[in-house]
Amino acid sequence: METIISIKPLLAVLVSLLVIPVLVSSSDKPNVRESWTFIAGIIKFLIVLSMLPAVLQGKQIVLTLFKIAPGADIAFRVDALGMLFALVASSLYIITSMYSIGYMRGLKEHGQTRFACFFALAISATIGAAFSANLLTLYLFYEVLSLATYPLVAHHQDAKSKRAGRRYLIFILGTSIGLVLPAMLYCYHATGTLEFASGGIFTGQLSKPAATVLLLMFVFGFAKSGLMPFHSWLPAAMVAPTPVSALLHAVAVVKVGVFSIIRVITGIFGVHFLLSFNLGALVAGIASVTIIISSCIALTQDEFKRRLAYSTIGQLSYIVLGVALLTPKGMTGGMLHIAMHAFGKITLFFCAGAIFVATGKKYISQMVGIGKRMPVTMMAFLIGSMSIIGLPPTGGFISKWYLVLGTLEGDQMILLFVLLSSSLLNAAYFMPVFYKAFFCTEEESMFEDKIEEAPMMCVIPLVITALISFALFFVPQPFLNLAQLAVKGILGG
Amino acid sequence: MDNYPVLIVVTPLLAALFAGLAAWIEERLSYPIALIGLAISTFSAFKVLMRVIASGTIQYRMAGWAPPIGIEYRIDLLNAMVLMLVSSVAFLNLIASYKSVEQETNDRAASFYTVYLLFVVGLLGVTATGDLFNLYVLIEITSLTSYAMVALGDRDRAPLASLNYIFIGVIGASFYLLGVGYLYMQTGSLNMADVSRILQSHQGSSIVLTAFILCMIGLWIKMAFFPLHVWLPNAYSYSPVAFSRVVAPLMTKVMIYIMIRLMITVFGYDYIFKTLHLSSAVVWLATIAILAGAIMALAQKNLKKMLTYIIICEIGYMVGGAWMGNQLGMTGAILHILNDALMTFAMFLAVGNIVYKIKDVDLSNLTGLFGKMPWTMAGLVLAAFSIIGVPPTCGFFSKWYLILAAFEKGAYQFAAALIISSLICAVLFFRVFEICFFNTDSKDHEHGNGHPQIKIEEAPVSMLIISGLVSLSLIVVGLFSGTIVNTIILPFLK
Numbered sequence: 001m002e003t004i005i006s007i008k009p010l011l012a013v014l015v016s017l018l019v020i021p022v023l024v025s026s027s028d029k030p031n032v033r034e035s036w037t038f039i040a041g042i043i044k045f046l047i048v049l050s051m052l053p054a055v056l057q058g059k060q061i062v063l064t065l066f067k068i069a070p071g072a073d074i075a076f077r078v079d080a081l082g083m084l085f086a087l088v089a090s091s092l093y094i095i096t097s098m099y100s101i102g103y104m105r106g107l108k109e110h111g112q113t114r115f116a117c118f119f120a121l122a123i124s125a126t127i128g129a130a131f132s133a134n135l136l137t138l139y140l141f142y143e144v145l146s147l148a149t150y151p152l153v154a155h156h157q158d159a160k161s162k163r164a165g166r167r168y169l170i171f172i173l174g175t176s177i178g179l180v181l182p183a184m185l186y187c188y189h190a191t192g193t194l195e196f197a198s199g200g201i202f203t204g205q206l207s208k209p210a211a212t213v214l215l216l217m218f219v220f221g222f223a224k225s226g227l228m229p230f231h232s233w234l235p236a237a238m239v240a241p242t243p244v245s246a247l248l249h250a251v252a253v254v255k256v257g258v259f260s261i262i263r264v265i266t267g268i269f270g271v272h273f274l275l276s277f278n279l280g281a282l283v284a285g286i287a288s289v290t291i292i293i294s295s296c297i298a299l300t301q302d303e304f305k306r307r308l309a310y311s312t313i314g315q316l317s318y319i320v321l322g323v324a325l326l327t328p329k330g331m332t333g334g335m336l337h338i339a340m341h342a343f344g345k346i347t348l349f350f351c352a353g354a355i356f357v358a359t360g361k362k363y364i365s366q367m368v369g370i371g372k373r374m375p376v377t378m379m380a381f382l383i384g385s386m387s388i389i390g391l392p393p394t395g396g397f398i399s400k401w402y403l404v405l406g407t408l409e410g411d412q413m414i415l416l417f418v419l420l421s422s423s424l425l426n427a428a429y430f431m432p433v434f435y436k437a438f439f440c441t442e443e444e445s446m447f448e449d450k451i452e453e454a455p456m457m458c459v460i461p462l463v464i465t466a467l468i469s470f471a472l473f474f475v476p477q478p479f480l481n482l483a484q485l486a487v488k489g490i491l492g493g
Numbered sequence: 494m495d496n497y498p499v500l501i502v503v504t505p506l507l508a509a510l511f512a513g514l515a516a517w518i519e520e521r522l523s524y525p526i527a528l529i530g531l532a533i534s535t536f537s538a539f540k541v542l543m544r545v546i547a548s549g550t551i552q553y554r555m556a557g558w559a560p561p562i563g564i565e566y567r568i569d570l571l572n573a574m575v576l577m578l579v580s581s582v583a584f585l586n587l588i589a590s591y592k593s594v595e596q597e598t599n600d601r602a603a604s605f606y607t608v609y610l611l612f613v614v615g616l617l618g619v620t621a622t623g624d625l626f627n628l629y630v631l632i633e634i635t636s637l638t639s640y641a642m643v644a645l646g647d648r649d650r651a652p653l654a655s656l657n658y659i660f661i662g663v664i665g666a667s668f669y670l671l672g673v674g675y676l677y678m679q680t681g682s683l684n685m686a687d688v689s690r691i692l693q694s695h696q697g698s699s700i701v702l703t704a705f706i707l708c709m710i711g712l713w714i715k716m717a718f719f720p721l722h723v724w725l726p727n728a729y730s731y732s733p734v735a736f737s738r739v740v741a742p743l744m745t746k747v748m749i750y751i752m753i754r755l756m757i758t759v760f761g762y763d764y765i766f767k768t769l770h771l772s773s774a775v776v777w778l779a780t781i782a783i784l785a786g787a788i789m790a791l792a793q794k795n796l797k798k799m800l801t802y803i804i805i806c807e808i809g810y811m812v813g814g815a816w817m818g819n820q821l822g823m824t825g826a827i828l829h830i831l832n833d834a835l836m837t838f839a840m841f842l843a844v845g846n847i848v849y850k851i852k853d854v855d856l857s858n859l860t861g862l863f864g865k866m867p868w869t870m871a872g873l874v875l876a877a878f879s880i881i882g883v884p885p886t887c888g889f890f891s892k893w894y895l896i897l898a899a900f901e902k903g904a905y906q907f908a909a910a911l912i913i914s915s916l917i918c919a920v921l922f923f924r925v926f927e928i929c930f931f932n933t934d935s936k937d938h939e940h941g942n943g944h945p946q947i948k949i950e951e952a953p954v955s956m957l958i959i960s961g962l963v964s965l966s967l968i969v970v971g972l973f974s975g976t977i978v979n980t981i982i983l984p985f986l987k
Contacts, residue, residue: 065972066972066973066975067975067976067979068890068893068974068975069893069975069978073975074885074972136884139884140884140885143883143884144883144884147878147883151930154930154931157930157931158931159931161931162927162931165927166923166927169919169923173919174916174919177881177882177912177915177916177919178912178916181882181896181912181915182896182908182912185893185896185897185900185908186900188897189897189900189901
């Protein structure tokens with residue numbers, strides 16, 4: 001594998017870190033502050049984008065920053081999977097920054113500078129995690145992300161957000177210190193390295209029971225992925241302002257969780273190792289249970305954002321399930337779903353936030369007839385939910401297609417059944433929202449027949465992400481190529 | 494050969510003398526004198542550290558007398574590092590202390606600076622010396638001065654805390670002195686290198702065993718190793734904050750240094766881990782110390798008091814690491830001397846700033862502090878993350894070595910205790926953050942309302958800068974911990 005040494009991955013991480021002092025110093029000039037956020041976001045995206053051609057040619061971009069111990073440096077390595085994730089996160093960051101302006105100003109939220117600073121820190125950590133060359137670096141950025149998100153979750157500083165913040169910490173920090181840290185150190189103790197390698201780092205040091213315990217410690221320890229029973233922080237975290245729920249709890253934070261699990265499965269244990277002990281099935285089983293249960297819970301939720309949160313829990317497990325299939329198509333589908341779900345789900349969260357800004361409504365039962373008042377938002381909602389369900393012509397269809405092929409490839413009929421029934425459940429909890437929004441009688445409608453959308457800064461972003469979801473059905477190339485390239489690298493091309 | 498090694502110790506000593514004398518003429522002269530003394534000391538320590546890294550151990554004979562008769566300063570990588578640490582912490586703290594001494598012990602400022610310097614002289618001397626009896630004398634100088642400093646604090650509670658400290662401190666010193674006496678009985682020498690050489694042929698001697706155990710117990714009392722810790726929490730939390738800031742990071746860590754020095758240089762690895770079989774027992778004691786310290790910290794309602802129990806917990810880390818009997822453990826213990834000193838210092842600097850503004854740091858008084866003192870709180874948050882062990886702060890990396898050492902030895906209970914204590918520390922500090930962050934009248938409110946603009950009322954700039962610098966150094970030291978291990982600790986252990 002050809003490698004290029006370059007400072008670009010570091011720059012991509014640093015950009016939004018370095019902009020924080022500027023944000024603080026311009027805290028009394030909101031327009032200046034927001035411009036800086038944009039500039040940093042765009043530079044970050046361009047840096048990430050500038051690495052894309054090299055990665056697509058099958059090269060890797062590496063940079064070692066600090067030598068800590070043999071086999072465990074603080075180092076970056078940009079490969080196809082990391083690129084895929086970084087591309088999604090950094091592009092959506094720009095759109096979310098725009099949305100934040102509309103949302104936070106629309107609601108006259110307090111502490112907007114603090115909010116912008118921690119948001120920038122969180123996105124820095126996300127990109128860092130995407131580009132990590134080894135488990136130590138990944139753990140570092142994982143922890144930074146956990147801590148940077150806490151003030152965002154607890155933004156309202158009231159009793160409810162205090163409870164949510166506490167639950168967030170217990171689940172996220174508790175599992176990463178309590179489970180991942182010892183598991184990581186045990187790996188280092190056993191093998192003397194933490195470097196992600198395409199065949200894994202273990203060469204016969206582990207018995208099956210030990211490997212099982214270690215794998216479970218990682219899978220549950222990365223609780224950001226929302227696998228049951230470590231999922232309940234996510235619905236609680238919905239007290240955060242909607243831009244946080246949208247970017248962090250549908251894209252960045254939760255996907256760092258599944259991304260870490262993918263890295264551990266593919267880079268630490270290795271596909272062949274897991275196949276030889278048949279441990280992929282174990283993870284796939286946990287993911288399947290999570291998919292079905294969370295979809296059922298989502299059906300019962302009336303609060304819009306909580307329904308979306310349970311939907312996210314289920315969709316994250318699709319990704320884990322796909323990778324745990326350990327077949328080429330399944331893994332491609334899982335990785336692709338990182339991108340497809342991101343664009344779809346962020347649209348839905350934007351819609352929820354836009355409705356809240358425009359009408360103050362949080363509950364689905366209060367949204368009967370809202371389609372007449374906010375038609376653009378609700379059309380975007382339709383596209384987003386189609387993508388999550390996996391209907392053509394949206395991007396979600398492509399990733400589900402690969403996932404289904406993956407189950408056939410692995411001859412896993414039960415998992416195929418899980419995927420298909422979950423899609424039905426997804427439809428069951430999204431379609432009524434849309435249906436009630438447009439198709440209701442005059443008496444049922446809770447809104448006047450007058451178009452009154454949220455501020456432009458809220459509407460434009462959700463239109464953009466909806467259009468991207470739509471376009472990804474026709475042009476899935478950058479993401480699909482990256483996913484296929486990543487799988488080829490892992491399974492040894 | 495130049496005199497940097499002795500300058501490290503002698504300049505603060507002379508400064509103490511002149512600071513005391515100058516106060517007779519003009520009270521305000523003593524502060525600059527103290528500052529200059531410690532600045533020269535820190536500079537010399539830096540010079541010595543660089544030289545030791547470049548060209549190996551330095552031996553300096555006091556007044557030209559040859560050991561074993563004369564007193565010898567023997568500076569290798571380990572104590573060069575500790576000297577650098579002690580002198581720079583003392584120097585930085587002195588800068589931050591100007592305002593807080595003015596506020597807390599204004600009428601006795603000159604005596605504060607004099608005694609402060611003597612205390613630092615004691616710590617530096619203890620670290621530099623290569624003579625066992627000289628070590629005892631200097632431990633007593635440090636201890637006596639710290640009894641006095643503690644007594645300068647809280648007018649109601651400090652005298653009793655100080656008295657308690659004196660009683661237990663004297664017992665600890667006596668144990669150590671007795672141990673040295675036994676060693677002298679067996680070897681007829683007090684020079685560390687000399688004693689070590691003679692001990693080679695007395696491995697089975699019960700006198701040596703007695704000496705070893707007495708020395709260790711003496712040091713464990715002095716370093717507050719659970720359950721010999723009872724003197725520490727009150728003494729450290731009722732003393733003036735300018736003194737807590739320097740004694741909390743340095744005193745116990747220097748005692749750990751002496752323990753490691755005795756283990757490696759005087760008694761030797763082979764004697765401790767091959768002849769005696771105490772390793773597992775002490776690691777168990779350390780495990781208990783870690784858990785006990787963490788749990789007792791949970792019960793505290795005062796921020797300063799809570800931190801003193803965390804020190805007790807951290808002592809367990811270092812004792813356990815040093816007694817693990819493998820290179821990883823010793824590496825972790827030595828690295829943690831540096832890291833723990835820095836993070837405790839950062840923590841107490843932040844607490845000092847808070848004390849300067851709100852006097853009483855009971856947890857219930859801390860509401861709204863993120864709004865009121867954002868810079869101080871940023872420093873406190875970084876220090877807290879280091880104590881919890883969040884990368885890339887330095888606390889994570891010493892934990893890394895300690896846990897790996899425990900895995901290598903199979904001491905899984907110790908690894909578990911480290912993890913559990915990290916979790917408890919997370920609870921401890923996020924409890925503080927919650928109090929500082931959330932509104933007291935915790936009613937749900939409408940968006941955009943109910944957030945009164947809190948006015949920023951920060952501590953003086955001199956205190957803020959030091960606190961900020963030290964907190965940032967936690968990240969820098971953490972990122973360069975690989976370099977520190979490779980240039981200082983591993984060459985020392987070889």
